[in-house]
Amino acid sequence: MELGFIGLGTMGAPMVLNLLKAGHRVRVWNRSAAPLQALVAAGAEAVDSPALAARAEVLISMLGDDTAIRAVFLDAAAIDGLAPGSIHVNMSTVSVALAREMAALHQARGVGYVSAPVLGRVDVAAAGNLNILASGAAEALARVQPLFDVLGRKTWPFGADAESACVAKLSANLMIAAAIEATAEASTLATGYGISRADFIEMITSTLFAVPVYQGYGKLMVDKQFEPAGFKLSLGLKDVRLALEAGEAAQVPLPFASVLKDNLLDGMAHGQADQDWASLSEVSDRRAGSR
Incomplete structure (x- = not known):
């Protein structure tokens, strides 16, 4: 599967490595360049903007907070790189209000939106043993489940509403x-x-x-x-x-x-x-x- 990944911090970087090991093509972007070298060496493709990373079947984001999500997806226009029919999986822990807002913005563009924050620290992410809490449309959840199987030990579904997870x-x-x-x-x-x-x-x-x-x-x-x-x-x-x-x-x-x-x-x-x-x-x- 052709993937984009935004947010290569302590959790994001090992998650990308697991996706690469599973045979996926991953285009990556991060606000700082430090984590990119090791991921490129492992087979990832670094791009110059979040919108370019978003040009994928599935985009995964793992950013720190609401402010970072807004800066990357709205101010830096990552959301504009998402093509109709693609899916954005937001694995960041964000507010209820932002989850609802992002779901509505994606729906207006014909893009699927899945909330999927995780339970687990860095070592758990590296081992691919995260517990993934997921909510979104059933079709979108089914499409990204193979990715969740790579990243986590179990997916816990919490319904269709983006804020539930x-x-x-x-x-x-x-x-x-x-x-x-x-x-x-x-x-x-x-x-x-x-x-x-x-x-x-x-x-x-x-x-x-x-x-x-x-x-x-x-x-x-x-x-x-x-x-x-x-x-x-x-x-x-x-x-x-x-x-x-x-x-x-x-x-x-x-x-x-x-x-x-x-x-x-x-x-x-x-x-x-x-x-x-x-x-x-x-x-x-x-x-x-x-x-």
Whole structure:
């Protein structure tokens, strides 16, 4: 299949490599040139504009936020490169409002639009084991499923509305943020009484919370391994804000999301924007005077 791919960051680049290994032709564009060399060496074709990347049967985008999507697809006119009958698969985590807007813009051009944000960090993307949350027209979903089979271990369908997969992803990330915060606060409490964080995390993640989210982020807290980030704290703040925005639009109170937002802002104010969001433990420790 002839593909375009826009957004070659920590997640996008390994996804392109997997598509190339599966035998697809991939035309790539990125706002910075740094990731292009390795992908071209692996068989990708670099192009000079996002509109050129969009001239494909299926265009996949993996950009950081609403602002980046608008800059690339509207300001830089990537959307104009999409031919009628093609499909745009947006794998970025974006707002409900933008998902609806993009779906309408694509429909007006006769282009399919699929929302497909993912669950999984960089190592999961590289292994092709992402969980893909997908929503869009049934025909479009069926056409891109072979690509999802390359990129992920399972596709979770959430209906025809473009925003549905976005809401599912924001809800999942809200739960992850809550788990990180709970682990941070509880382990800081333990250390306040002379218990090592390592001992507490080992106990709790081997018993009551023996699940990947607590085990993985707990280990990062113990090791203070916050760089390079698997998922930046600044992106965590973005997603919590989007969850709050979605909640307000649907009149769904999310009181703990407001707490998470403030704690993430605390981390941002102390220079943790590019650290993994597991560094919420640093916020908890700092408040307890134990840093």
